[in-house]
Amino acid sequence: MSTVVRIDDVSKQYGTGSSALLALDHISLDVRQGEFVCLLGASGCGKSTLLSLVAGLDRITSGTLDIGGRHVALMFQEAALFPWLSVAGNVELPLRLQGAGRAERRERARELLEVVRLGDFADKRPHELSGGMRQRVALARALAQKADVLLMDEPFGALDAMTRDILHDELERVWREQRLTVLFVTHNVREAVRLGDRVILLSSRPGRVIEDYAITHPRPRRIDSPEVSGQAAEITDRLRAEVARHAG
Amino acid sequence: MPAETVTQDRSAAEVSGLDALELGPRTQKTRRIWNSAWPKLLAVAIVVAIWQAAVLAEWKPVYVLPPPADVFTVLRDLVITADFWDGVRLTMTRAITGFLLAVLIGTIIGAAVSRFRPLRAAIGSLITGLQTMPSIMWFPLAILLFQLGESAILFVVVLGAAPSVANGLISGIDYVPRTWLRVGRVMGMRGLAEYRHLILPASLPSFVSGLKQGWAFSWRSLMAGELLVIVPGTVSIGVRMQNARDLFDSALVISYIIVVLIIGILIDQLFNAADNRLRRRWGLTEA
Numbered sequence: 227m228s229t230v231v232r233i234d235d236v237s238k239q240y241g242t243g244s245s246a247l248l249a250l251d252h253i254s255l256d257v258r259q260g261e262f263v264c265l266l267g268a269s270g271c272g273k274s275t276l277l278s279l280v281a282g283l284d285r286i287t288s289g290t291l292d293i294g295g296r297h298v299a300l301m302f303q304e305a306a307l308f309p310w311l312s313v314a315g316n317v318e319l320p321l322r323l324q325g326a327g328r329a330e331r332r333e334r335a336r337e338l339l340e341v342v343r344l345g346d347f348a349d350k351r352p353h354e355l356s357g358g359m360r361q362r363v364a365l366a367r368a369l370a371q372k373a374d375v376l377l378m379d380e381p382f383g384a385l386d387a388m389t390r391d392i393l394h395d396e397l398e399r400v401w402r403e404q405r406l407t408v409l410f411v412t413h414n415v416r417e418a419v420r421l422g423d424r425v426i427l428l429s430s431r432p433g434r435v436i437e438d439y440a441i442t443h444p445r446p447r448r449i450d451s452p453e454v455s456g457q458a459a460e461i462t463d464r465l466r467a468e469v470a471r472h473a474g
Numbered sequence: 475m476p477a478e479t480v481t482q483d484r485s486a487a488e489v490s491g492l493d494a495l496e497l498g499p500r501t502q503k504t505r506r507i508w509n510s511a512w513p514k515l516l517a518v519a520i521v522v523a524i525w526q527a528a529v530l531a532e533w534k535p536v537y538v539l540p541p542p543a544d545v546f547t548v549l550r551d552l553v554i555t556a557d558f559w560d561g562v563r564l565t566m567t568r569a570i571t572g573f574l575l576a577v578l579i580g581t582i583i584g585a586a587v588s589r590f591r592p593l594r595a596a597i598g599s600l601i602t603g604l605q606t607m608p609s610i611m612w613f614p615l616a617i618l619l620f621q622l623g624e625s626a627i628l629f630v631v632v633l634g635a636a637p638s639v640a641n642g643l644i645s646g647i648d649y650v651p652r653t654w655l656r657v658g659r660v661m662g663m664r665g666l667a668e669y670r671h672l673i674l675p676a677s678l679p680s681f682v683s684g685l686k687q688g689w690a691f692s693w694r695s696l697m698a699g700e701l702l703v704i705v706p707g708t709v710s711i712g713v714r715m716q717n718a719r720d721l722f723d724s725a726l727v728i729s730y731i732i733v734v735l736i737i738g739i740l741i742d743q744l745f746n747a748a749d750n751r752l753r754r755r756w757g758l759t760e761a
Contacts, residue, residue: 283659299660299661308654343490
């Protein structure tokens with residue numbers, strides 16, 4: 227499988243001189259085509275910084291970051307849908323920016339909303355939907371960007387456990403059907419094990435890769451299955467040891 | 475049925491079930507209208523009652539402070555004359571012309587200031603300063619510049635309203651949420667496209683507030699102007715009011731006050747309707 231994102235010896239520093247903050251310290255990481263990679267770490271590990279760099283929203287300080295000119299889409303904890311557009315309008319916007327015609331846009335947006343099972347809500351306004359539904363619209367919008375890589379920054383962090391559980395199933399289904407490559411940031415260990423092919427554990431301040439777990443449990447997985455819980459416990463112990471290092 | 479399809483059906487049912495549970499029922503519309511109407515009616519009733527009480531207590535002679543009933547009669551006789559409507563038309567024409575000009579100028583200045591950093595440093599605070607300036611202060615200068623003419627009034631109306639419009643746009647652009655900008659960037663929005671598809675629509679609520687405030691300022695400036703700058707041969711609301719005062723006709727003066735108040739309220743309601751509609755569409759209020 228080909229490499230889609232190549233992060234080689236990348237560092238990111240904010241500011242200069244004595245007030246400089248090293249957010250990422252010589253990170254190396256390859257994400258292959260179709261892989262679901264979870265970035266896991268405590269506060270201050272630079273998970274979100276790394277996503278911003280991959281998204282091209284921020285410049286790296288040193289190293290090489292190569293996404294081979296591929297398109298990326300970004301999702302956050304908040305859906306960040308635009309309130310002046312309908313649900314369909316939000317999904318159509320990336321298509322509009324790509325220069326697609328009106329009929330084509332409408333057709334494609336309808337398809338994508340069907341993918342996230344929101345076909346009946348095309349004409350609603352974002353605020354009329356629940357938090358989980360908004361995230362699904364955001365997912366449809368990300369798909370409309372024809373992105374090769376989907377970058378997700380704790381997208382389910384603000385949702386209740388039941389909704390999150392169902393959205394894990396949904397995301398897994400869409401990822402498989404659409405053959406996406408996903409880079410998923412979370413601080414929830416079980417979520418990472420539930421979803422990922424790999425779980426990359428980052429240290430805090432500065433962020434470094436300290437472990438790269440391959441998750442081989444067969445899919446579909448359940449977040450409360452013994453296998454997921456068992457591996458999550460193991461990773462949690464490692465994470466706690468890392469957090470304890472910062473004591474005092 | 476193959477196992478895969480069964481799983482698919484079940485998860486589809488789970489998803490739509492959750493959606494249905496999370497979307498609650500809606501509230502009734504007539505009830506909302508009544509809820510917002512009765513306090514206003516009550517307020518009017520209280521004002522009229524206090525006014526009537528002041529008259530009954532003979533706080534001032536009746537020819538200075540006539541009772542509400544007399545004023546309403548004068549007002550009723552006034553609004554059926556064509557002459558009165560000519561005055562209203564003249565005043566409203568001035569108001570609308572001035573306001574539209576202010577919107578045009580304010581929007582251009584606001585867009586320029588939010589786009590170019592040096593310009594902001596140069597005149598950003600000046601705009602806020604102008605906003606707090608009582609418009610009546612401009613009239614002596616306006617009269618020197620334009621004599622007693624329409625231009626003098628227009629000048630002051632525009633100066634009164636344009637800063638609010640500019641400020642509304644500037645703060646709207648300033649407070650576009652960072653996440654939206656990031657989403658836009660990742661979608662590939664740059665330059666003009668970013669303005670068209672993101673920044674301008676996102677700043678709309680603030681811009682509408684600016685328009686509303688700008689209108690209030692232009693209406694006040696206009697009323698001050700019509701009382702101060704009497705353009706020969708014109709009979710605006712302000713001129714008529716001044717005439718009524720010269721004739722010691724209190725009932726007519728109060729009638730014109732009510733007319734100005736009602737026009738102000740009606741237009742304010744228009745802006746509120748636009749504002750509320752926008753907020754409802756955006757989900758900024760609990761509908």
